[in-house]
Amino acid sequence: MERRDLREQNRVSWNVVVGAHNSHRGDLSRFFSEGGSTLFQEELDLLGELEGRSLVHLQCNSGGDSISLARLGATVTGVDASDEAVSLALALAEETGTKTTFERADVYDWLEEASREGRHFDVAFASYGVICWLPNLRSWAWGIAGILNPGGRFVLVDFHPAADIFDKDWNHVSDYPSGGEPLLLDRGVGDYVAASGGGLTPAGFVEGVRDFENPEGCYLFRWGLGEVVTALAEAGLRITVLQEYPYSNGERKFAAMRGLLDRRMVPPEHIPTIPLMYGIRAEKS
Ligand SMILES: C[S@@+](CC[C@H](N)C(=O)[O-])C[C@H]1O[C@@H](n2cnc3c(N)ncnc32)[C@H](O)[C@@H]1O
Numbered sequence: 713m714e715r716r717d718l719r720e721q722n723r724v725s726w727n728v729v730v731g732a733h734n735s736h737r738g739d740l741s742r743f744f745s746e747g748g749s750t751l752f753q754e755e756l757d758l759l760g761e762l763e764g765r766s767l768v769h770l771q772c773n774s775g776g777d778s779i780s781l782a783r784l785g786a787t788v789t790g791v792d793a794s795d796e797a798v799s800l801a802l803a804l805a806e807e808t809g810t811k812t813t814f815e816r817a818d819v820y821d822w823l824e825e826a827s828r829e830g831r832h833f834d835v836a837f838a839s840y841g842v843i844c845w846l847p848n849l850r851s852w853a854w855g856i857a858g859i860l861n862p863g864g865r866f867v868l869v870d871f872h873p874a875a876d877i878f879d880k881d882w883n884h885v886s887d888y889p890s891g892g893e894p895l896l897l898d899r900g901v902g903d904y905v906a907a908s909g910g911g912l913t914p915a916g917f918v919e920g921v922r923d924f925e926n927p928e929g930c931y932l933f934r935w936g937l938g939e940v941v942t943a944l945a946e947a948g949l950r951i952t953v954l955q956e957y958p959y960s961n962g963e964r965k966f967a968a969m970r971g972l973l974d975r976r977m978v979p980p981e982h983i984p985t986i987p988l989m990y991g992i993r994a995e996k997s
C-alpha cells in the first residue's frame with residue numbers, strides 16, 4: 713500500500729499526542745458507569761439499530777465511542793494504528809467491564825487481512841477526523857465493501873473539507889482540498905482536545921497537560937467530499953444518505969467559534985453559514 717512511510721510517521725505522531733488528549737478527558741469510567749455515551753446524535757441517527765449487530769469501528773482512537781457503541785448492543789471491534797490509543801482503549805474497556813475487542817493495526821493492512829481471513833461485519837463506522845489520514849480512498853472504500861455482510865452498512869461522519877479553505881480569521885486563503893495530496897504538518901498532531909475547551913470531553917474537562925508540543929510531524933491527505941462519495945460508490949456501495957451540517961460536533965477548529973448546546977460549534981454570528989461536517993450512510997446490496 714502506497715505512502716507506508718507517511719502512514720508510519722502518522723502513527724508515531726499520534727502516539728506522542730494521545731496522552732495529552734487523554735489528560736483532559738475526566739473520569740470516563742465513571743461517566744460510562746453512570747450511563748453516559750460519547751456519541752453524538754448525528755452518528756446515532758445514521759447508524760440506526762445496533763442491537764445484536766457486529767460492528768467494526770475504524771480509526772477508533774482511544775475507544776470511547778467504541779465502548780458507547782458496544783453499550784447499544786453491538787459486538788464491537790475497534791481498530792487504530794496508534795499503540796498508545798489502543799492501550800488506553802483496552803484499559804477503558806477493562807475498567808468499565810465492556811466486552812469490546814481492540815486491534816492495533818494500520819487501517820489498510822487491517823482491511824486487507826480481514827478480507828483475506830473472510831471476516832465480515834454488519835456495520836462499519838468511522839468518525840471525526842478520519843479521511844485526512846487516508847492516502848488512497850479507492851483501496852479504503854473497496855476494503856470496507858469487502859468486509860461488510862450483504863445488507864451491511866458503512867457510516868462515516870467527518871469534518872467538512874469546505875472548512876479547510878479558511879485561515880483562523882475566516883479569510884478564504886486555500887484551495888478546496890482535492891486529490892489527496894500530502895500536506896506535511898511540522899508541528900504534528902496537536903492538542904485539539906485542549907483547544908476545544910470541553911467540546912471533546914463529555915465526562916468533564918480537566919486542565920491536564922499544558923502547552924503541548926509535538927516533536928513528531930505528520931502528513932494529512934487533502935480530499936474533497938465528492939472524492940469520498942465517488943470512492944464509496946465505485947466500490948459498489950449505495951449511498952443512501954449524504955448530509956451536510958452547518959456546525960461541527962465537539963471540535964473548535966477556529967478559535968472564534970461559538971459553542972451551542974450539545975457541544976456543537978458554529979462560526980461567529982457575522983460569518984455566513986458553511987457546511988462544517990458531513991455524514992454518509994452507504995449500504996452493500
Ligand atoms: C481524530 S482520530 C479519530 C477520532 C475517533 N473517531 C474518536 O472516537 O476519538 C484519528 C485516528 O486515526 C488514527 N489513524 C491515523 N492514520 C491511521 C491509519 N493509517 N490506520 C489506522 N488508524 C489511523 C489515529 O491513530 C487516530 O486515533
